[in-house]
Amino acid sequence: MARAEFERVSKRFDDVVALGDFTLAVEDGELVTVLGPSGCGKSTLLRLTAGLETLSGGSIRIGGRPIECLAPHERDVAMVFQSYALYPHMTVRGNIEFPLRMHGVAREARRRRVEDVAALVEIGAILERRPAELSGGQRQRVALARALVRHPALFLLDEPLSNVDAPLRAALRQHIRALQRRLGVTTLYVTHEQAEAMTLGDRMVVLEGGRIQQVDAPGAVYERPANTFVAGFVGTPPMNLLGAECADGVLRVGDQCLGVPPLVQARLGGSRRLILGVRPEAFAPAEGERADGLVAVPDPARRELLGAETIVRARIGQDEVTVRLPRPGAELPRRVEAPLEALHFFAAESGVRLGP
Amino acid sequence: MLLVVLAVAAADLLPLGLVLKQAFTPERESFAWPPTWLPRTLTLENVRALRDAVEIEGGLSLSTLVAAFTVAATLVIALPAAWVAARRPHVDRGLDGALVLARLFPTIALAIPLAALSIRLGLYNSPVGTGLWLAHTLLALPIGFLVLRGGFRSVPVELEEAARLDGASAAGAFWRVSLPLVSPSLAAASMLVFLVSWDEFGFSLLLQVTNRPLPPLVYYLTAFGHPGLASAVAALMLVPAVGVILVLEPALRSGVLAGSGR
Numbered sequence: 001m002a003r004a005e006f007e008r009v010s011k012r013f014d015d016v017v018a019l020g021d022f023t024l025a026v027e028d029g030e031l032v033t034v035l036g037p038s039g040c041g042k043s044t045l046l047r048l049t050a051g052l053e054t055l056s057g058g059s060i061r062i063g064g065r066p067i068e069c070l071a072p073h074e075r076d077v078a079m080v081f082q083s084y085a086l087y088p089h090m091t092v093r094g095n096i097e098f099p100l101r102m103h104g105v106a107r108e109a110r111r112r113r114v115e116d117v118a119a120l121v122e123i124g125a126i127l128e129r130r131p132a133e134l135s136g137g138q139r140q141r142v143a144l145a146r147a148l149v150r151h152p153a154l155f156l157l158d159e160p161l162s163n164v165d166a167p168l169r170a171a172l173r174q175h176i177r178a179l180q181r182r183l184g185v186t187t188l189y190v191t192h193e194q195a196e197a198m199t200l201g202d203r204m205v206v207l208e209g210g211r212i213q214q215v216d217a218p219g220a221v222y223e224r225p226a227n228t229f230v231a232g233f234v235g236t237p238p239m240n241l242l243g244a245e246c247a248d249g250v251l252r253v254g255d256q257c258l259g260v261p262p263l264v265q266a267r268l269g270g271s272r273r274l275i276l277g278v279r280p281e282a283f284a285p286a287e288g289e290r291a292d293g294l295v296a297v298p299d300p301a302r303r304e305l306l307g308a309e310t311i312v313r314a315r316i317g318q319d320e321v322t323v324r325l326p327r328p329g330a331e332l333p334r335r336v337e338a339p340l341e342a343l344h345f346f347a348a349e350s351g352v353r354l355g356p
Numbered sequence: 357m358l359l360v361v362l363a364v365a366a367a368d369l370l371p372l373g374l375v376l377k378q379a380f381t382p383e384r385e386s387f388a389w390p391p392t393w394l395p396r397t398l399t400l401e402n403v404r405a406l407r408d409a410v411e412i413e414g415g416l417s418l419s420t421l422v423a424a425f426t427v428a429a430t431l432v433i434a435l436p437a438a439w440v441a442a443r444r445p446h447v448d449r450g451l452d453g454a455l456v457l458a459r460l461f462p463t464i465a466l467a468i469p470l471a472a473l474s475i476r477l478g479l480y481n482s483p484v485g486t487g488l489w490l491a492h493t494l495l496a497l498p499i500g501f502l503v504l505r506g507g508f509r510s511v512p513v514e515l516e517e518a519a520r521l522d523g524a525s526a527a528g529a530f531w532r533v534s535l536p537l538v539s540p541s542l543a544a545a546s547m548l549v550f551l552v553s554w555d556e557f558g559f560s561l562l563l564q565v566t567n568r569p570l571p572p573l574v575y576y577l578t579a580f581g582h583p584g585l586a587s588a589v590a591a592l593m594l595v596p597a598v599g600v601i602l603v604l605e606p607a608l609r610s611g612v613l614a615g616s617g618r
Contacts (some may be wrong), residue, residue: 093588
């Protein structure tokens, strides 16, 4: 078990920057999820850490020891591949035992450790089978067992659930989380599924274009997205982003005028334009005629009933937003309103969060 | 569909049938006109005559030895080359061209310079066919290489990466993971390379003048007017060839790669 530190890690493939200036410390026993769209550099990060690619710059330390010059097997890092990469010509036991054999563990100790870890991931009954005879979920567990059996200092998971059927995914997610807690192993978990990143991570890293967009607890990333990319990427449906003008402390959105928090005004500097963000779930039916929040008018023709909630498109002046209301079926409110404190403000050019 | 199968079977089996017929009928029947399709008289006289010819045993053992060495030498070179080519596309482009170069010429055109080279190196007409199996390796390399490269390409690179992470050296990952997984290709390559050497005529004729492998022997027997004997040798040549195919065939069909992912 150890702390893993990434310092200005970068990787270029010819002229393409796959990962740039990646700095992060994963605490001992912490599970950090890395979330981003495909091609954002998240798999590159794991491959650099595992030693399957060489760094273009920066350094990686595990337990204080620089590892970027070490061969993969000297790094004390284990990885679960997206494709599982089970050895098809070996039994489940042979697969799990393989790293122990490579590290010269004696036969009796091997047997004991294989059986311990097999019990942990509940595959004790299928040790003598071959991977071809297993279901997707079982293969996934074998891959986990093979990675965990040698007690790595750092555990890397590359989209481990992307090949598992949806119903099984939630159960395996809980299983991985429980296992990681119980073993206290420092873990980096890469995924493009925000549900996984949010539910599994002690902290999450949002990655895009090879650059860190935000690092924070999942709740904080949702509450206070650092820029418009994160705002649009985390949350389903995504946050609504609207262009707005600000003059003399008054914000103009469509035909509405709203107050602007002083902090945002100060950070806005000379610029008048900004981007207003509002989550679909921030809206609630407006009561009465007077309103001091952001008001939108739902279009009854464009609603989707989803059981526990209703998704409906609504107009704010020329703009359209997505609104999420609880309790379907009932009459749609004529107007919906998001309170001022639920609004997010971003700079128009850079997309960086201005406040609150 | 059935017609195609019948046509292929006929094209394959007709010459085979004729060889077998000639091997087990008296030589004068081979010369009969009009030719007969089915044997009128069955006889073992050709086979008996073969047993009396000492050269047959020498030819059989020389051909076997040369084929075995060719398979071994080809695999030793082609396995690492094919592995590197499958994993490093930029190396592949060079290897591809270089290996196929030797097959651009008819073997008989290569046989004369190779014979000259063998004489200079003292490998000419070697009793164990050293010059010949080296020449056969040259012929067989592109085939072995192409078949094995296809095999390595079908092994997901993550399996080797996983092995590296699990503590295997590069050689260890190759030996313990990649090699067992290309066993079908290995079987196919061994089979094809064996047959290349076993049936090769041009080099065998020119590089081994008195220590003769079987194909030149068939040629000499035919040339000296013994179609029955020649066919008996040819029939004898079928036995090891079919044996090798039967031994390696199960490996060709194994689904050894199933189950690594998903």
